[in-house]
Amino acid sequence: MTTVAPTRVAIPLQLSRAAPLLAPLQDIAGRTMGTSWSVKFVGSAAAAQTLRRAIVGVLERVVMQMSPWDAGSALSEFNDGPLGEWHELPREFATVMAEALRIAGESDGAFDPTMGPLVDLWGFGPQGRPPALPSAADIAQQRGICGWRRLEFDASSRRLRRLSACRLDLNGIAKGFAVDLVMTTLRQHGIHHALVEIGGELAGAGLKPDGTPWWVDIDRPSASSGVPALRVALHGLAIATSGCERGYDGPGRHLSHTIDPRSGVPIDNAMVTATVLHQSCMAADAYATALMVMGFDAGIAFATRHKLAAAIRFHRDTIALDERLSPALQAMLD
Template sequence: MGTTWSARFVAPPGLDTAPVRAALVAELDGVIAAMSPWEPMSEISRFNRAPAGSWHTLSPPFFHVLQAGLALAEATGGAFDPAAGALVDLWGFGPAPARLAPPTPAQIEAARAAGGWRGIAIDPPARRARQPGGARLDLSGIAKGHAVDRLATRLAAIGHPHALVEIGGELRGGGVKPDGQPWWVAVEAPPGVAVPPIRVALHGLSIATSGDYRRWFDHDGRRHAHSIDPRTGRTVANGIASVTILHANCMTADALATALLVLGTDAALAYADAHDIAALIVERGDVGTTEHLSPAFAAMLG
Protein backbone atom coordinates (compact mmCIF):
# COMPACT_ATOMS: atom_id res chain seq x y z
CA MET A 1 0.00 0.00 0.00
CA GLY A 2 3.04 2.26 0.01
CA THR A 3 2.74 3.12 3.68
CA THR A 4 3.64 1.88 7.17
CA TRP A 5 1.75 -0.15 9.75
CA SER A 6 1.98 -0.83 13.45
CA ALA A 7 0.16 -2.83 16.09
CA ARG A 8 0.35 -2.38 19.85
CA PHE A 9 -1.34 -4.88 22.13
CA VAL A 10 -1.47 -5.89 25.77
CA ALA A 11 0.30 -9.23 26.24
CA PRO A 12 1.53 -11.32 29.15
CA PRO A 13 5.19 -10.90 30.10
CA GLY A 14 7.60 -12.97 28.05
CA LEU A 15 5.23 -13.56 25.14
CA ASP A 16 6.98 -14.46 21.90
CA THR A 17 5.58 -11.83 19.53
CA ALA A 18 7.00 -13.40 16.36
CA PRO A 19 3.89 -15.59 15.73
CA VAL A 20 1.65 -12.55 16.28
CA ARG A 21 3.61 -10.51 13.77
CA ALA A 22 3.50 -13.38 11.28
CA ALA A 23 -0.28 -13.59 11.62
CA LEU A 24 -0.66 -9.86 10.99
CA VAL A 25 1.70 -9.91 8.00
CA ALA A 26 -0.36 -12.76 6.54
CA GLU A 27 -3.48 -10.60 6.80
CA LEU A 28 -1.75 -7.70 5.06
CA ASP A 29 -0.45 -10.01 2.34
CA GLY A 30 -4.03 -11.11 1.77
CA VAL A 31 -5.20 -7.51 1.33
CA ILE A 32 -2.41 -6.80 -1.15
CA ALA A 33 -3.07 -9.99 -3.12
CA ALA A 34 -6.73 -9.00 -3.47
CA MET A 35 -6.84 -5.23 -3.71
CA SER A 36 -3.49 -3.73 -4.74
CA PRO A 37 -3.53 -2.20 -8.24
CA TRP A 38 0.27 -2.10 -8.05
CA GLU A 39 0.40 -5.93 -8.15
CA PRO A 40 -0.16 -7.23 -11.72
CA MET A 41 -1.61 -10.55 -10.54
CA SER A 42 -3.81 -9.24 -7.74
CA GLU A 43 -7.55 -9.87 -7.96
CA ILE A 44 -8.25 -6.23 -8.71
CA SER A 45 -5.64 -6.06 -11.48
CA ARG A 46 -7.01 -9.21 -13.12
CA PHE A 47 -10.54 -7.80 -12.95
CA ASN A 48 -9.40 -4.54 -14.50
CA ARG A 49 -7.85 -6.41 -17.45
CA ALA A 50 -10.83 -8.71 -17.95
CA PRO A 51 -12.87 -8.69 -21.18
CA ALA A 52 -16.15 -6.83 -21.45
CA GLY A 53 -19.17 -8.68 -20.15
CA SER A 54 -17.22 -11.20 -18.09
CA TRP A 55 -18.31 -12.21 -14.59
CA HIS A 56 -15.76 -12.90 -11.87
CA THR A 57 -16.13 -14.73 -8.57
CA LEU A 58 -14.33 -12.65 -5.96
CA SER A 59 -12.76 -13.61 -2.65
CA PRO A 60 -14.99 -12.81 0.35
CA PRO A 61 -12.88 -9.84 1.55
CA PHE A 62 -12.64 -8.31 -1.93
CA PHE A 63 -16.37 -8.67 -2.52
CA HIS A 64 -17.13 -7.24 0.93
CA VAL A 65 -15.05 -4.11 0.27
CA LEU A 66 -16.37 -3.65 -3.28
CA GLN A 67 -19.99 -4.05 -2.15
CA ALA A 68 -19.48 -1.49 0.62
CA GLY A 69 -17.84 0.92 -1.82
CA LEU A 70 -20.68 0.60 -4.32
CA ALA A 71 -23.26 1.19 -1.57
CA LEU A 72 -21.49 4.38 -0.49
CA ALA A 73 -21.21 5.49 -4.12
CA GLU A 74 -24.99 5.22 -4.46
CA ALA A 75 -25.59 6.95 -1.12
CA THR A 76 -23.33 9.90 -1.99
CA GLY A 77 -24.31 10.31 -5.62
CA GLY A 78 -20.89 9.14 -6.77
CA ALA A 79 -18.76 11.34 -4.50
CA PHE A 80 -17.14 8.04 -3.55
CA ASP A 81 -16.54 5.76 -6.52
CA PRO A 82 -14.70 2.43 -6.31
CA ALA A 83 -14.60 2.29 -10.11
CA ALA A 84 -12.73 5.56 -10.66
CA GLY A 85 -9.42 3.84 -11.33
CA ALA A 86 -9.11 5.24 -14.84
CA LEU A 87 -9.29 8.76 -13.44
CA VAL A 88 -6.84 7.99 -10.64
CA ASP A 89 -4.35 6.61 -13.17
CA LEU A 90 -4.92 9.50 -15.56
CA TRP A 91 -4.05 12.03 -12.85
CA GLY A 92 -0.93 10.07 -11.91
CA PHE A 93 -2.07 9.05 -8.43
CA GLY A 94 -2.18 5.31 -9.08
CA PRO A 95 0.34 2.82 -10.47
CA ALA A 96 0.81 5.01 -13.57
CA PRO A 97 3.73 7.47 -13.57
CA ALA A 98 3.20 10.75 -11.72
CA ARG A 99 2.21 13.83 -13.69
CA LEU A 100 3.60 17.35 -13.75
CA ALA A 101 0.55 18.90 -15.46
CA PRO A 102 -3.19 18.17 -15.47
CA PRO A 103 -4.66 15.98 -18.21
CA THR A 104 -6.65 17.62 -20.98
CA PRO A 105 -10.45 17.93 -20.79
CA ALA A 106 -10.73 15.34 -23.58
CA GLN A 107 -8.60 12.89 -21.62
CA ILE A 108 -10.69 13.45 -18.50
CA GLU A 109 -13.95 12.83 -20.33
CA ALA A 110 -12.55 9.68 -21.92
CA ALA A 111 -11.52 8.34 -18.51
CA ARG A 112 -14.93 9.16 -17.05
CA ALA A 113 -16.65 7.37 -19.93
CA ALA A 114 -14.49 4.28 -19.39
CA GLY A 115 -15.59 3.65 -15.82
CA GLY A 116 -17.90 4.65 -13.03
CA TRP A 117 -19.65 2.74 -10.29
CA ARG A 118 -22.93 2.45 -12.17
CA GLY A 119 -21.30 0.14 -14.71
CA ILE A 120 -20.29 -2.44 -12.08
CA ALA A 121 -22.96 -5.09 -11.60
CA ILE A 122 -22.67 -7.48 -8.67
CA ASP A 123 -24.32 -10.79 -7.81
CA PRO A 124 -24.19 -11.05 -3.99
CA PRO A 125 -25.43 -14.66 -3.62
CA ALA A 126 -22.69 -15.85 -5.98
CA ARG A 127 -20.16 -13.25 -4.78
CA ARG A 128 -19.55 -12.15 -8.37
CA ALA A 129 -18.89 -8.85 -10.16
CA ARG A 130 -19.23 -8.02 -13.83
CA GLN A 131 -16.58 -6.19 -15.85
CA PRO A 132 -18.55 -3.97 -18.26
CA GLY A 133 -15.48 -3.35 -20.39
CA GLY A 134 -12.65 -0.94 -19.64
CA ALA A 135 -13.74 -0.24 -16.06
CA ARG A 136 -10.89 0.05 -13.55
CA LEU A 137 -11.60 -0.55 -9.90
CA ASP A 138 -9.54 1.41 -7.38
CA LEU A 139 -10.18 0.72 -3.70
CA SER A 140 -7.47 2.97 -2.28
CA GLY A 141 -10.09 5.08 -0.48
CA ILE A 142 -11.44 2.12 1.50
CA ALA A 143 -8.97 -0.80 1.47
CA LYS A 144 -6.59 0.71 4.01
CA GLY A 145 -9.37 0.98 6.57
CA HIS A 146 -10.43 -2.57 5.75
CA ALA A 147 -6.87 -3.72 6.42
CA VAL A 148 -6.92 -2.01 9.82
CA ASP A 149 -10.14 -3.84 10.69
CA ARG A 150 -8.62 -7.15 9.62
CA LEU A 151 -5.57 -6.68 11.82
CA ALA A 152 -7.70 -5.74 14.84
CA THR A 153 -10.01 -8.69 14.26
CA ARG A 154 -7.08 -11.09 13.87
CA LEU A 155 -5.46 -9.83 17.06
CA ALA A 156 -8.68 -10.38 18.99
CA ALA A 157 -9.09 -13.85 17.49
CA ILE A 158 -5.67 -14.96 18.73
CA GLY A 159 -6.27 -13.62 22.21
CA HIS A 160 -5.20 -9.98 22.10
CA PRO A 161 -8.35 -7.80 22.09
CA HIS A 162 -6.69 -4.91 23.93
CA ALA A 163 -4.91 -3.34 20.98
CA LEU A 164 -4.27 -0.29 18.87
CA VAL A 165 -3.73 -0.88 15.13
CA GLU A 166 -2.52 1.76 12.68
CA ILE A 167 -1.94 1.81 8.93
CA GLY A 168 -0.90 5.05 7.28
CA GLY A 169 -2.60 7.20 9.91
CA GLU A 170 -5.87 5.24 10.10
CA LEU A 171 -6.37 3.68 13.54
CA ARG A 172 -8.62 1.34 15.45
CA GLY A 173 -8.49 0.78 19.18
CA GLY A 174 -10.05 -1.93 21.28
CA GLY A 175 -10.07 -2.67 24.98
CA VAL A 176 -7.80 -0.71 27.30
CA LYS A 177 -4.14 -0.31 28.14
CA PRO A 178 -2.64 -2.02 31.22
CA ASP A 179 -3.31 1.10 33.30
CA GLY A 180 -7.00 0.92 32.47
CA GLN A 181 -6.88 3.93 30.17
CA PRO A 182 -8.29 3.76 26.64
CA TRP A 183 -6.06 4.27 23.62
CA TRP A 184 -5.81 8.06 23.40
CA VAL A 185 -4.80 9.44 19.98
CA ALA A 186 -4.47 12.93 18.56
CA VAL A 187 -6.63 13.94 15.62
CA GLU A 188 -4.39 14.51 12.60
CA ALA A 189 -4.14 18.18 11.64
CA PRO A 190 -3.14 19.40 8.16
CA PRO A 191 0.45 20.68 8.05
CA GLY A 192 0.74 24.42 8.57
CA VAL A 193 -2.84 24.77 9.78
CA ALA A 194 -3.35 26.23 13.25
CA VAL A 195 -6.22 24.34 14.87
CA PRO A 196 -6.72 23.45 18.54
CA PRO A 197 -5.43 19.95 19.35
CA ILE A 198 -8.08 17.29 19.81
CA ARG A 199 -7.55 13.91 21.47
CA VAL A 200 -10.01 11.06 21.25
CA ALA A 201 -10.27 7.76 23.10
CA LEU A 202 -10.38 4.79 20.75
CA HIS A 203 -12.31 2.34 22.88
CA GLY A 204 -14.04 0.14 20.31
CA LEU A 205 -13.63 2.99 17.85
CA SER A 206 -11.75 3.84 14.65
CA ILE A 207 -10.48 7.12 13.24
CA ALA A 208 -9.60 8.00 9.65
CA THR A 209 -8.53 11.25 8.04
CA SER A 210 -8.51 12.26 4.38
CA GLY A 211 -6.70 15.45 3.36
CA ASP A 212 -5.30 17.46 0.48
CA TYR A 213 -1.70 17.24 1.74
CA ARG A 214 -0.65 13.61 1.25
CA ARG A 215 0.06 13.51 -2.50
CA TRP A 216 -0.13 16.35 -4.99
CA PHE A 217 1.54 18.26 -7.76
CA ASP A 218 1.61 22.00 -8.42
CA HIS A 219 0.88 23.48 -11.84
CA ASP A 220 0.40 27.14 -12.77
CA GLY A 221 0.12 28.15 -9.13
CA ARG A 222 -2.53 25.59 -8.22
CA ARG A 223 -2.13 22.49 -6.11
CA HIS A 224 -3.73 19.37 -7.56
CA ALA A 225 -4.18 16.98 -4.64
CA HIS A 226 -4.76 13.26 -4.98
CA SER A 227 -8.45 13.56 -4.07
CA ILE A 228 -10.47 13.39 -7.28
CA ASP A 229 -14.15 14.19 -7.65
CA PRO A 230 -15.40 11.24 -9.73
CA ARG A 231 -18.47 13.24 -10.71
CA THR A 232 -16.37 15.79 -12.62
CA GLY A 233 -13.15 13.88 -13.19
CA ARG A 234 -11.13 16.75 -11.73
CA THR A 235 -9.15 17.17 -8.53
CA VAL A 236 -11.06 18.53 -5.56
CA ALA A 237 -10.80 22.29 -5.02
CA ASN A 238 -13.53 23.06 -2.49
CA GLY A 239 -11.38 24.51 0.29
CA ILE A 240 -11.45 21.45 2.55
CA ALA A 241 -8.03 20.69 4.01
CA SER A 242 -9.06 17.52 5.82
CA VAL A 243 -11.97 15.39 6.97
CA THR A 244 -11.72 13.17 10.04
CA ILE A 245 -14.28 10.46 10.77
CA LEU A 246 -14.89 8.48 13.96
CA HIS A 247 -16.70 5.18 13.45
CA ALA A 248 -16.91 1.72 14.92
CA ASN A 249 -15.08 0.17 11.97
CA CYS A 250 -12.17 1.66 10.10
CA MET A 251 -13.27 0.65 6.60
CA THR A 252 -16.37 2.80 6.91
CA ALA A 253 -14.42 5.67 8.48
CA ASP A 254 -11.85 5.54 5.67
CA ALA A 255 -14.44 5.62 2.89
CA LEU A 256 -16.56 8.31 4.54
CA ALA A 257 -13.54 10.58 5.02
CA THR A 258 -12.91 10.40 1.27
CA ALA A 259 -16.55 10.89 0.33
CA LEU A 260 -17.15 13.87 2.61
CA LEU A 261 -13.98 15.59 1.42
CA VAL A 262 -15.27 15.36 -2.15
CA LEU A 263 -18.78 16.53 -1.25
CA GLY A 264 -17.63 19.89 0.11
CA THR A 265 -18.35 21.46 3.48
CA ASP A 266 -22.07 22.19 3.26
CA ALA A 267 -23.07 18.91 1.61
CA ALA A 268 -20.70 16.93 3.83
CA LEU A 269 -22.14 18.40 7.03
CA ALA A 270 -25.67 17.79 5.82
CA TYR A 271 -24.80 14.16 4.98
CA ALA A 272 -23.08 13.64 8.33
CA ASP A 273 -26.05 15.12 10.22
CA ALA A 274 -28.57 13.02 8.30
CA HIS A 275 -26.64 9.78 8.87
CA ASP A 276 -25.39 10.47 12.43
CA ILE A 277 -21.75 10.46 11.33
CA ALA A 278 -19.04 11.82 13.62
CA ALA A 279 -17.14 14.14 11.26
CA LEU A 280 -14.62 16.94 11.75
CA ILE A 281 -13.98 19.15 8.70
CA VAL A 282 -11.07 21.57 8.50
CA GLU A 283 -11.72 24.22 5.85
CA ARG A 284 -9.27 26.75 4.47
CA GLY A 285 -10.69 30.20 3.79
CA ASP A 286 -9.58 33.64 2.67
CA VAL A 287 -9.27 34.84 6.26
CA GLY A 288 -8.05 31.69 7.97
CA THR A 289 -9.06 28.18 8.89
CA THR A 290 -12.44 27.02 10.17
CA GLU A 291 -13.30 23.78 11.94
CA HIS A 292 -16.76 22.28 11.45
CA LEU A 293 -17.98 19.55 13.81
CA SER A 294 -20.98 17.40 13.06
CA PRO A 295 -23.38 16.95 16.02
CA ALA A 296 -22.22 13.33 16.43
CA PHE A 297 -18.55 14.37 16.58
CA ALA A 298 -19.28 17.16 19.06
CA ALA A 299 -21.21 14.70 21.26
CA MET A 300 -18.20 12.34 21.36
CA LEU A 301 -16.01 15.14 22.66
CA GLY A 302 -18.40 15.57 25.55
Protein backbone atom coordinates in the same frame (compact mmCIF):
# COMPACT_ATOMS: atom_id res chain seq x y z
CA MET B 1 3.60 35.43 25.10
CA THR B 2 2.14 32.57 23.02
CA THR B 3 -1.34 31.35 23.92
CA VAL B 4 -1.81 27.59 23.58
CA ALA B 5 -5.27 26.56 22.44
CA PRO B 6 -6.96 24.03 24.74
CA THR B 7 -7.29 20.41 23.73
CA ARG B 8 -10.85 19.12 23.35
CA VAL B 9 -11.52 15.51 24.33
CA ALA B 10 -14.01 13.20 22.60
CA ILE B 11 -15.15 10.05 24.40
CA PRO B 12 -17.47 7.33 23.01
CA LEU B 13 -20.98 7.56 24.40
CA GLN B 14 -21.01 3.83 25.12
CA LEU B 15 -18.15 2.34 27.13
CA SER B 16 -17.67 -1.34 27.80
CA ARG B 17 -16.47 -2.72 31.12
CA ALA B 18 -12.91 -3.96 30.82
CA ALA B 19 -11.28 -6.69 32.87
CA PRO B 20 -8.18 -5.81 34.93
CA LEU B 21 -5.07 -5.61 32.76
CA LEU B 22 -2.22 -7.66 34.17
CA ALA B 23 0.03 -8.00 31.10
CA PRO B 24 2.51 -5.43 29.77
CA LEU B 25 2.21 -3.36 26.60
CA GLN B 26 3.82 -4.89 23.50
CA ASP B 27 4.65 -3.10 20.25
CA ILE B 28 5.20 -4.66 16.81
CA ALA B 29 5.49 -2.91 13.44
CA GLY B 30 6.34 -3.32 9.77
CA ARG B 31 5.68 -2.12 6.23
CA THR B 32 2.73 -2.73 3.92
CA MET B 33 0.87 -1.02 1.06
CA GLY B 34 3.67 1.49 0.62
CA THR B 35 3.35 2.69 4.19
CA SER B 36 3.93 1.52 7.76
CA TRP B 37 1.83 -0.53 10.13
CA SER B 38 2.01 -0.85 13.88
CA VAL B 39 0.17 -2.77 16.57
CA LYS B 40 0.28 -2.04 20.28
CA PHE B 41 -1.36 -4.72 22.40
CA VAL B 42 -1.64 -5.86 25.99
CA GLY B 43 -0.16 -9.34 26.23
CA SER B 44 2.97 -11.39 26.62
CA ALA B 45 6.21 -10.91 24.72
CA ALA B 46 5.95 -14.55 23.65
CA ALA B 47 2.74 -13.74 21.77
CA ALA B 48 4.38 -10.96 19.76
CA GLN B 49 6.14 -13.19 17.22
CA THR B 50 3.06 -15.31 16.63
CA LEU B 51 0.98 -12.19 16.14
CA ARG B 52 3.55 -10.66 13.80
CA ARG B 53 3.42 -13.69 11.52
CA ALA B 54 -0.37 -13.66 11.53
CA ILE B 55 -0.56 -9.94 10.81
CA VAL B 56 1.96 -10.10 7.98
CA GLY B 57 -0.05 -12.95 6.49
CA VAL B 58 -3.38 -11.09 6.47
CA LEU B 59 -1.78 -7.91 5.12
CA GLU B 60 -0.16 -9.86 2.29
CA ARG B 61 -3.57 -11.32 1.52
CA VAL B 62 -5.10 -7.84 1.23
CA VAL B 63 -2.31 -6.75 -1.12
CA MET B 64 -2.66 -9.85 -3.30
CA GLN B 65 -6.38 -9.27 -3.58
CA MET B 66 -6.73 -5.49 -3.88
CA SER B 67 -3.47 -3.82 -4.93
CA PRO B 68 -3.50 -1.99 -8.29
CA TRP B 69 0.32 -1.98 -8.17
CA ASP B 70 0.57 -5.77 -8.29
CA ALA B 71 -0.11 -7.14 -11.77
CA GLY B 72 -0.99 -10.51 -10.25
CA SER B 73 -3.54 -9.24 -7.74
CA ALA B 74 -7.19 -10.23 -8.02
CA LEU B 75 -8.05 -6.57 -8.61
CA SER B 76 -5.58 -6.27 -11.50
CA GLU B 77 -6.88 -9.48 -13.03
CA PHE B 78 -10.42 -8.10 -12.83
CA ASN B 79 -9.37 -4.79 -14.39
CA ASP B 80 -7.58 -6.56 -17.23
CA GLY B 81 -10.37 -9.05 -17.89
CA PRO B 82 -12.94 -8.89 -20.70
CA LEU B 83 -15.91 -6.55 -20.35
CA GLY B 84 -19.11 -8.22 -19.21
CA GLU B 85 -17.36 -11.30 -17.82
CA TRP B 86 -18.29 -12.38 -14.31
CA HIS B 87 -15.42 -12.75 -11.83
CA GLU B 88 -15.76 -14.64 -8.57
CA LEU B 89 -14.01 -12.53 -5.95
CA PRO B 90 -12.06 -13.77 -2.93
CA ARG B 91 -14.05 -13.37 0.28
CA GLU B 92 -12.23 -10.28 1.60
CA PHE B 93 -12.33 -8.58 -1.82
CA ALA B 94 -16.09 -9.21 -1.99
CA THR B 95 -16.57 -7.73 1.49
CA VAL B 96 -14.79 -4.54 0.44
CA MET B 97 -16.73 -4.32 -2.83
CA ALA B 98 -20.06 -4.67 -1.04
CA GLU B 99 -19.18 -1.80 1.31
CA ALA B 100 -17.69 0.31 -1.48
CA LEU B 101 -20.85 0.02 -3.56
CA ARG B 102 -23.06 0.68 -0.55
CA ILE B 103 -21.25 3.93 0.27
CA ALA B 104 -21.08 4.88 -3.42
CA GLY B 105 -24.85 4.68 -3.58
CA GLU B 106 -25.35 6.40 -0.23
CA SER B 107 -23.04 9.28 -1.22
CA ASP B 108 -24.44 9.52 -4.78
CA GLY B 109 -21.01 8.65 -6.16
CA ALA B 110 -18.88 11.07 -4.10
CA PHE B 111 -17.04 7.89 -3.19
CA ASP B 112 -16.62 5.77 -6.31
CA PRO B 113 -14.54 2.56 -6.57
CA THR B 114 -14.34 2.72 -10.39
CA MET B 115 -12.11 5.79 -10.64
CA GLY B 116 -9.02 3.87 -11.79
CA PRO B 117 -8.88 5.48 -15.27
CA LEU B 118 -8.99 9.00 -13.79
CA VAL B 119 -6.53 8.12 -11.01
CA ASP B 120 -4.10 6.89 -13.67
CA LEU B 121 -4.79 9.87 -15.95
CA TRP B 122 -3.78 12.34 -13.24
CA GLY B 123 -0.68 10.37 -12.30
CA PHE B 124 -1.76 8.87 -8.97
CA GLY B 125 -1.73 5.26 -10.14
CA PRO B 126 1.05 2.75 -10.75
CA GLN B 127 2.31 4.59 -13.86
CA GLY B 128 3.13 7.73 -11.89
CA ARG B 129 2.88 11.39 -12.81
CA PRO B 130 2.33 12.10 -16.52
CA PRO B 131 4.73 14.35 -18.47
CA ALA B 132 1.88 16.80 -19.12
CA LEU B 133 -1.47 17.50 -17.53
CA PRO B 134 -4.43 15.77 -19.22
CA SER B 135 -6.50 17.70 -21.72
CA ALA B 136 -10.19 18.43 -21.32
CA ALA B 137 -10.91 15.82 -23.98
CA ASP B 138 -8.86 13.19 -22.14
CA ILE B 139 -10.68 13.95 -18.90
CA ALA B 140 -14.09 13.75 -20.54
CA GLN B 141 -13.22 10.46 -22.21
CA GLN B 142 -12.04 8.79 -19.02
CA ARG B 143 -14.85 10.25 -16.93
CA GLY B 144 -17.29 8.81 -19.45
CA ILE B 145 -16.24 5.23 -18.72
CA CYS B 146 -16.12 5.57 -14.92
CA GLY B 147 -19.04 5.25 -12.55
CA TRP B 148 -20.06 2.72 -9.90
CA ARG B 149 -23.35 2.04 -11.71
CA ARG B 150 -21.29 0.43 -14.48
CA LEU B 151 -20.62 -2.49 -12.15
CA GLU B 152 -22.90 -5.43 -11.44
CA PHE B 153 -22.31 -7.26 -8.19
CA ASP B 154 -23.97 -10.44 -6.94
CA ALA B 155 -23.14 -10.51 -3.25
CA SER B 156 -24.59 -13.98 -2.68
CA SER B 157 -22.15 -15.58 -5.12
CA ARG B 158 -19.37 -12.96 -4.68
CA ARG B 159 -19.42 -12.30 -8.44
CA LEU B 160 -18.60 -8.96 -10.04
CA ARG B 161 -18.55 -7.72 -13.61
CA ARG B 162 -18.03 -4.37 -15.32
CA LEU B 163 -20.14 -3.03 -18.15
CA SER B 164 -17.62 -0.41 -19.31
CA ALA B 165 -13.85 -0.03 -19.42
CA CYS B 166 -13.84 1.38 -15.88
CA ARG B 167 -11.07 0.08 -13.62
CA LEU B 168 -11.37 -0.55 -9.92
CA ASP B 169 -9.34 1.55 -7.51
CA LEU B 170 -9.92 0.63 -3.87
CA ASN B 171 -7.21 2.78 -2.32
CA GLY B 172 -9.87 4.85 -0.57
CA ILE B 173 -11.22 1.86 1.37
CA ALA B 174 -8.80 -1.09 1.32
CA LYS B 175 -6.43 0.34 3.92
CA GLY B 176 -9.30 0.84 6.34
CA PHE B 177 -10.42 -2.73 5.70
CA ALA B 178 -6.89 -3.93 6.44
CA VAL B 179 -7.03 -2.18 9.83
CA ASP B 180 -10.30 -3.97 10.61
CA LEU B 181 -8.87 -7.30 9.45
CA VAL B 182 -5.80 -6.95 11.67
CA MET B 183 -8.02 -6.14 14.65
CA THR B 184 -10.13 -9.22 13.90
CA THR B 185 -6.95 -11.29 13.73
CA LEU B 186 -5.90 -10.03 17.16
CA ARG B 187 -9.23 -11.04 18.66
CA GLN B 188 -8.90 -14.48 17.11
CA HIS B 189 -5.60 -14.81 18.99
CA GLY B 190 -7.18 -13.77 22.28
CA ILE B 191 -6.05 -10.12 22.22
CA HIS B 192 -8.81 -7.73 23.26
CA HIS B 193 -6.82 -4.62 24.24
CA ALA B 194 -4.98 -3.16 21.26
CA LEU B 195 -4.37 -0.22 18.96
CA VAL B 196 -3.90 -0.94 15.24
CA GLU B 197 -2.50 1.65 12.83
CA ILE B 198 -1.84 1.47 9.08
CA GLY B 199 -0.70 4.62 7.33
CA GLY B 200 -2.42 6.94 9.80
CA GLU B 201 -5.72 5.05 10.01
CA LEU B 202 -6.42 3.45 13.37
CA ALA B 203 -8.72 1.25 15.38
CA GLY B 204 -8.68 0.78 19.14
CA ALA B 205 -10.13 -1.87 21.43
CA GLY B 206 -10.11 -2.13 25.20
CA LEU B 207 -7.62 -0.17 27.30
CA LYS B 208 -3.91 0.28 27.95
CA PRO B 209 -2.32 -1.54 30.90
CA ASP B 210 -2.73 1.54 33.10
CA GLY B 211 -6.49 1.53 32.49
CA THR B 212 -6.50 4.59 30.20
CA PRO B 213 -7.93 4.51 26.67
CA TRP B 214 -5.99 4.65 23.44
CA TRP B 215 -5.80 8.42 22.88
CA VAL B 216 -5.39 9.68 19.29
CA ASP B 217 -5.16 13.28 18.10
CA ILE B 218 -7.28 14.21 15.10
CA ASP B 219 -5.04 15.86 12.51
CA ARG B 220 -3.46 18.25 15.03
CA PRO B 221 -3.53 21.81 13.59
CA SER B 222 -0.71 24.28 14.02
CA ALA B 223 -0.85 26.48 17.12
CA SER B 224 -1.24 29.56 14.93
CA SER B 225 -4.42 28.27 13.24
CA GLY B 226 -6.66 29.07 16.19
CA VAL B 227 -8.34 25.67 15.91
CA PRO B 228 -7.96 23.76 19.21
CA ALA B 229 -6.62 20.24 19.13
CA LEU B 230 -9.11 17.38 19.27
CA ARG B 231 -8.21 14.17 21.07
CA VAL B 232 -10.29 11.01 20.75
CA ALA B 233 -10.51 7.92 22.96
CA LEU B 234 -10.44 5.00 20.51
CA HIS B 235 -12.44 2.65 22.69
CA GLY B 236 -14.19 0.33 20.24
CA LEU B 237 -13.79 2.91 17.50
CA ALA B 238 -11.80 3.43 14.33
CA ILE B 239 -10.67 6.68 12.77
CA ALA B 240 -9.73 7.62 9.22
CA THR B 241 -8.66 10.95 7.78
CA SER B 242 -8.57 12.00 4.14
CA GLY B 243 -6.59 15.09 3.18
CA CYS B 244 -4.88 17.01 0.42
CA GLU B 245 -1.28 16.46 1.45
CA ARG B 246 -0.69 13.95 -1.33
CA GLY B 247 -0.51 15.37 -4.82
CA TYR B 248 1.66 17.72 -6.82
CA ASP B 249 1.76 21.37 -7.86
CA GLY B 250 -0.03 22.22 -11.08
CA PRO B 251 -0.65 25.52 -12.84
CA GLY B 252 -1.85 27.93 -10.18
CA ARG B 253 -2.76 25.35 -7.53
CA HIS B 254 -1.91 22.14 -5.76
CA LEU B 255 -3.49 19.12 -7.43
CA SER B 256 -4.92 16.82 -4.77
CA HIS B 257 -4.90 13.05 -5.19
CA THR B 258 -8.63 13.11 -4.36
CA ILE B 259 -10.54 13.32 -7.64
CA ASP B 260 -14.11 14.55 -7.92
CA PRO B 261 -16.06 11.91 -9.89
CA ARG B 262 -18.46 14.59 -11.12
CA SER B 263 -15.80 16.68 -12.87
CA GLY B 264 -13.00 14.16 -13.32
CA VAL B 265 -10.43 16.58 -11.89
CA PRO B 266 -8.72 16.90 -8.49
CA ILE B 267 -10.89 18.60 -5.88
CA ASP B 268 -10.59 22.38 -5.54
CA ASN B 269 -13.18 23.09 -2.86
CA ALA B 270 -11.11 24.57 0.01
CA MET B 271 -11.14 21.27 1.90
CA VAL B 272 -8.08 20.47 4.00
CA THR B 273 -9.06 17.27 5.82
CA ALA B 274 -12.10 15.15 6.60
CA THR B 275 -11.98 12.80 9.58
CA VAL B 276 -14.57 10.16 10.39
CA LEU B 277 -14.99 8.05 13.53
CA HIS B 278 -16.84 4.79 13.03
CA GLN B 279 -16.97 1.27 14.41
CA SER B 280 -15.58 0.13 11.04
CA CYS B 281 -12.31 1.60 9.77
CA MET B 282 -13.28 0.45 6.28
CA ALA B 283 -16.42 2.58 6.40
CA ALA B 284 -14.58 5.51 8.01
CA ASP B 285 -11.99 5.38 5.21
CA ALA B 286 -14.56 5.57 2.41
CA TYR B 287 -16.74 8.15 4.17
CA ALA B 288 -13.74 10.45 4.72
CA THR B 289 -13.00 10.39 0.99
CA ALA B 290 -16.65 11.12 0.18
CA LEU B 291 -16.72 14.11 2.54
CA MET B 292 -13.58 15.54 0.93
CA VAL B 293 -15.28 15.41 -2.47
CA MET B 294 -18.54 16.90 -1.19
CA GLY B 295 -16.92 19.96 0.41
CA PHE B 296 -17.59 21.48 3.81
CA ASP B 297 -21.25 22.47 3.45
CA ALA B 298 -22.52 19.35 1.71
CA GLY B 299 -20.10 17.18 3.68
CA ILE B 300 -21.29 18.26 7.12
CA ALA B 301 -24.91 18.00 5.96
CA PHE B 302 -24.26 14.42 4.79
CA ALA B 303 -22.51 13.53 8.05
CA THR B 304 -25.41 15.00 10.02
CA ARG B 305 -28.01 13.16 7.96
CA HIS B 306 -26.22 9.81 8.29
CA LYS B 307 -25.25 10.30 11.96
CA LEU B 308 -21.53 10.14 11.22
CA ALA B 309 -19.05 11.43 13.79
CA ALA B 310 -17.00 13.71 11.55
CA ALA B 311 -14.62 16.66 11.72
CA ILE B 312 -14.15 18.75 8.59
CA ARG B 313 -11.36 21.30 8.25
CA PHE B 314 -11.21 23.77 5.39
CA HIS B 315 -9.78 27.12 4.39
CA ARG B 316 -12.18 29.92 5.18
CA ASP B 317 -10.12 32.06 2.83
CA THR B 318 -6.70 31.53 1.27
CA ILE B 319 -5.01 31.29 4.69
CA ALA B 320 -7.35 30.90 7.68
CA LEU B 321 -8.30 27.38 8.81
CA ASP B 322 -11.84 26.68 9.91
CA GLU B 323 -13.55 23.59 11.31
CA ARG B 324 -16.98 22.06 11.50
CA LEU B 325 -18.01 19.11 13.65
CA SER B 326 -21.02 16.91 13.02
CA PRO B 327 -23.60 16.60 15.82
CA ALA B 328 -22.55 12.98 16.44
CA LEU B 329 -18.95 14.07 17.13
CA GLN B 330 -20.01 17.14 19.08
CA ALA B 331 -21.98 14.85 21.40
CA MET B 332 -18.77 12.96 22.23
CA LEU B 333 -16.94 16.03 23.49
CA ASP B 334 -16.34 15.93 27.21
